[in-house]
Amino acid sequence: MQRKTLSLPKLERLTPTLESTMLKITEEVGELAQAIGKFRGLSGEETRMPDEEVVRAIVTELLDVAQTATSMMFVIEDLYGIDIEREVERHIEKLRRKGYL
Known part of the structure; x- marks a missing residue:
């Protein structure tokens, strides 16, 4: 099985707190949900974007969530x-125990 990993940088010139970072995660998750709902037509709006653009917009928001986490x-x-x-x-070992890896 091929293993893929994702590495995100530690951001500089920020002085986040636990609370401010949690608020930012919540904001980014909201933007992700909005992108999925809007671009997939779940909010009642017609989707006028090609699927590839929709998926790219979702990935952009998902990466914002991942970076903030x-x-x-x-x-x-x-x-x-x-x-x-x-x-x-320890997290990877937990995933192995559960049979995900």
Whole structure:
């Protein structure tokens, strides 16, 4: 089985808190939901975009969610000294135990 990974950077020139990052995640998830609903016609609007553009818009919003969640992990690492790499290893092991990997 081919394994794919996604690596996102730690953003610079930001001073996020746990609370501000959670609010940002919520905002980004809302934008993702809006993109899916609007572009898939679930909000009652007709979709006038080709499927490829729709999927790209959804991916753009999804990456915003992923980046913000990644940023929250770095905030936790910085503020609380949690070893995120170790936590990722534990997460992967949990996925193996559940049979997802």
